[in-house]
Amino acid sequence: MRYDLIVLGAGAAGLMAAAQLPRKRILVVEHNVRPAAKIEISGGGRCNITNRHLSVGEYLGDPDFIRTVLARFDNDDLLRFLNRHGLEPVVRKKDQFFCQESSRELVDLFLKASEHADFSYETNIVSAGKSEDGFVVETSRGRFFGRHLLVATGGLSYASIGATGIGYDIAESFGHTVVPPRPALVGLTLQPEEGWMKSLSGLSMPVEISVGRRRFSDEMLFAHRGISGPAVLDASLFWNRGKITIDFLPGVKLRTLLKHPKRTAVSQIPLPRRFVQAFFDTQNLPNVPYAAMTEKQKQRLSYLKSYAFAPAGTFGYTKAEVTKGGVATDMIDPETMQSRLVEGLFFAGEVVDVTGRLGGYNFQWAFSSAVVAAKSI
Ligand SMILES: Cc1cc2nc3c(=O)[nH]c(=O)nc-3n(C[C@H](O)[C@H](O)[C@H](O)COP(=O)(O)OP(=O)(O)OC[C@H]3O[C@@H](n4cnc5c(N)ncnc54)[C@H](O)[C@@H]3O)c2cc1C
Secondary structure: OEEEEEEEOOOHHHHHHHHOOOOOOEEEEOOOOOOOHHHHHHHHHOOEEEEOOOOHHHEEOOHHHHHHHHHHOOHHHHHHHHHHOOOOOEEOOOOEEEOOOOOHHHHHHHHHHOOOOEEEOOOOEEEEEEEOOEEEEEEOOEEEEEEEEEEOOOOOOOHHHOOOOHHHHHHHHOOOOEEEEEEEOOOEEOOHHHHHHHOOOOOEEEEEEEEOOEEEEEEEEEOOOEEEOHHHHHHHHHOOOOOEEEEOOOOOOHHHHOOOOOOEHHHHOOOOHHHHHHHHHHOOOOOOEHHHOOHHHHHHHHHHOOEEEOOOEEOOOOOOOEEEEEEOHHHEEOOOOEEOOOOOEEEOHHHEOOEEOOOOHHHHHHHHHHHHHHHHO
């Protein structure tokens, strides 16, 4: 049989696209036994679907491209779509919308909304090419033919639940450029000089991290392998190489804080004692009042407000929530998500070179780009 549309990948983007096209003959190809493995495990099992505040600034990628796509299907449109299908997401943390009880609610919604489509599970996509009047997809279960092709195979993060780079291969085989993929929303590993932070494994505290001109205020977790937690994950999206700066005392002025002339600096710093001790040790600072410190010591103490260092790398794809990079957007039309090189070829979701911050922005992107593609198919 020849389909109107073959969707590659039964993840967030693929399912949303199928759900939008009830009158089309659709085949969704997926190598897992079930759809939407990432929706299931996301947001601590409750899936952070979207965010009350949606703006281009929450994304890494071409702002004009992203703006055009989001304007066609934004967070309000998504919530209306979910409500229409009986799902009422709730705001839990910092304006983030989650499923009420379990991510399963969202997966079930999509399965119901795409009942008209054929699903080929346990089917590994091998390649895709042009046929006479559309596309041919080579899989472990043979060839499928479709008039349109939507590549929604996601990124490289979490191979353990199905991620592969097949979408990039297919895009390149059609002449598209792929911006080199990298792990993102991921913990950062440390150089040996930053070993003192590893000794604080398990400790979490609010910080402000600067990467270039961007600042991220949230919790940071000291981990065995390096640093993690929401502030670090967000920062990792914009970090490639080079230094980041951590303010361990956001919103506090050191001089005001340490004004007591007789009390030691250590006793006046409102941070976990373990941290303060490790910091003083690594900076070779004496346990004396601030006023009794030499100018050099005061300078070293000021690193509490601006600790600059170059992370060694990231925790990698096994821990990364997303993959940045992907199919370059210059050869995709943001009004349709159609390739500018091959008619009938569409892209949606994480496979594209658009990546969001923590907070529901990646599912919103997957859904927005899928709806834009579906509307023009
Ligand atoms: C642990 C974790 C938690 C997350 N939490 C959140 C969150 O709360 N909020 C948020 O916005 N984002 C979250 N994300 C990111 C979000 O899950 C992704 O950005 C989103 O799923 C991307 O959707 P997609 O449809 O593009 O790709 P995916 O959902 O990854 O779907 C791609 C599909 O293609 C299939 N596939 C891949 N290769 C092949 C092949 N060769 N043959 C056949 N099938 C193939 C995969 O099995 C998969 O089903 C999280 C990610 C992880 C890993």
